[in-house]
Amino acid sequence: MEFTEQQLQRYSRHIILPEVGGRGQAKIIDAKVVIVGAGGLGCPVGYYLTAAGVGTIGLIDNDVVEISNLQRQIAHSVNTIGMLKVESAEKTFKALNPDVNIIAHKVRISKDNILDIIKDYDIVVDGSDNFPTRYLVNDACVMAKKPLVSGAILKFEGQVTTVIPGEGHCYRCLFEEPPPAGLVPSCQEAGVLGVLTGVVGSLQATEVLKLILGKGDPLKNSLLVYDALKTTFRKVKVPKNPNCAICGEHPSITELIDYNEGYCSLP
Amino acid sequence: MPEKRIDIRGLVCPYTFVKAKLAIESMEIGQVLEILLDNEEASRSIPISMTEHGQKVLNVVKINDADWVLSIRKEKE
Numbered sequence: 064m065e066f067t068e069q070q071l072q073r074y075s076r077h078i079i080l081p082e083v084g085g086r087g088q089a090k091i092i093d094a095k096v097v098i099v100g101a102g103g104l105g106c107p108v109g110y111y112l113t114a115a116g117v118g119t120i121g122l123i124d125n126d127v128v129e130i131s132n133l134q135r136q137i138a139h140s141v142n143t144i145g146m147l148k149v150e151s152a153e154k155t156f157k158a159l160n161p162d163v164n165i166i167a168h169k170v171r172i173s174k175d176n177i178l179d180i181i182k183d184y185d186i187v188v189d190g191s192d193n194f195p196t197r198y199l200v201n202d203a204c205v206m207a208k209k210p211l212v213s214g215a216i217l218k219f220e221g222q223v224t225t226v227i228p229g230e231g232h233c234y235r236c237l238f239e240e241p242p243p244a245g246l247v248p249s250c251q252e253a254g255v256l257g258v259l260t261g262v263v264g265s266l267q268a269t270e271v272l273k274l275i276l277g278k279g280d281p282l283k284n285s286l287l288v289y290d291a292l293k294t295t296f297r298k299v300k301v302p303k304n305p306n307c308a309i310c311g312e313h314p315s316i317t318e319l320i321d322y323n324e325g326y327c328s329l330p
Numbered sequence: 331m332p333e334k335r336i337d338i339r340g341l342v343c344p345y346t347f348v349k350a351k352l353a354i355e356s357m358e359i360g361q362v363l364e365i366l367l368d369n370e371e372a373s374r375s376i377p378i379s380m381t382e383h384g385q386k387v388l389n390v391v392k393i394n395d396a397d398w399v400l401s402i403r404k405e406k407e
């Protein structure tokens with residue numbers, strides 16, 4: 064592709080990397096990535112992918128910005144309180160890089176709309192804040208064969224994993240079922256160090272760019288666990304489970320499930 | 331005879347290398363790129379970077395008080 068002078072300048076630090084170059088940057092510009100959740104994780108993921116020049120970024124969320132979000136959700140501000148998060152984030156991302164096409168999906172993701180939304184994208188990022196959505200996104204990505212970069216945070220710990228359907232493990236190979244709602248921390252207990260969302264979201268954005276470029280080793284068949292208090296990263300092997308209910312040889316889950324709510328939302 | 335020539339006089343780092351790299355990317359392996367430039371630092375850094383990226387630097391010639399011509403053969407995609 065032919066870059067404009069502005070693009071040459073904006074992306075020069077990418078282009079001069081041997082692993083990226085003009086061709087890699089063109090792949091980034093052609094890529095379509097959808098992010099589930101415009102909250103704690105969706106903000107940094109979307110922000111960095113916008114800066115990187117990902118051509119089309121979808122954001123799925125139906126919440127509005129509240130002041131309690133601002134401790135970690137860096138795309139929003141006091142000026143956008145009360146606004147839909149997808150619109151608030153779109154405004155911020157557009158200011159950073161107007162070339163990026165932001166598509167705001169102002170819906171609550173469910174088994175009835177997820178496949179229809181993700182079909183137009185190359186890669187799915189899960190930045191959702193609850194178990195029902197995490198399993199729904201995993202199952203939908205396995206069914207639709209879309210690579211998924213999943214992230215989760217709680218208190219001082221973050222996790223990232225990359226699901227490449229047909230090649231590696233999936234979220235259910237790791238944890239078969241969502242935990243019972245009663246075992247998940249209640250809202251009062253579910254604190255998070257705000258900056259943790261930046262660490263995990265940046266790792267997710269990095270995984271997305273590697274998938275677009277086809278460079279390096281994605282977190283396939285592995286889970287990266289970050290402990291902010293100890294300052295440690297652990298990479299845990301996650302073998303693909305041949306009996307997995309969704310990605311196994313004889314899947315028992317053949318249609319999407321909306322698990323009951325009753326979980327606390329956080330990021 | 332080079333297959334491609336670019337004139338990057340007036341440019342500074344990193345755009346000197348950005349232009350040179352994009353030119354090389356657009357060429358076939360075995361073809362030669364000739365770069366005309368007037369940035370002294372780039373006359374040293376482009377050959378180093380091109381070598382690091384796996385390309386072959388054939389020649390670095392100072393052609394007058396201000397300008398250099400580099401010849402680079404594409405060895406690697």
Ligand SMILES: [Zn+2]
Nearest residue numbers: 233236307310
């Ligand atoms: Zn699985």
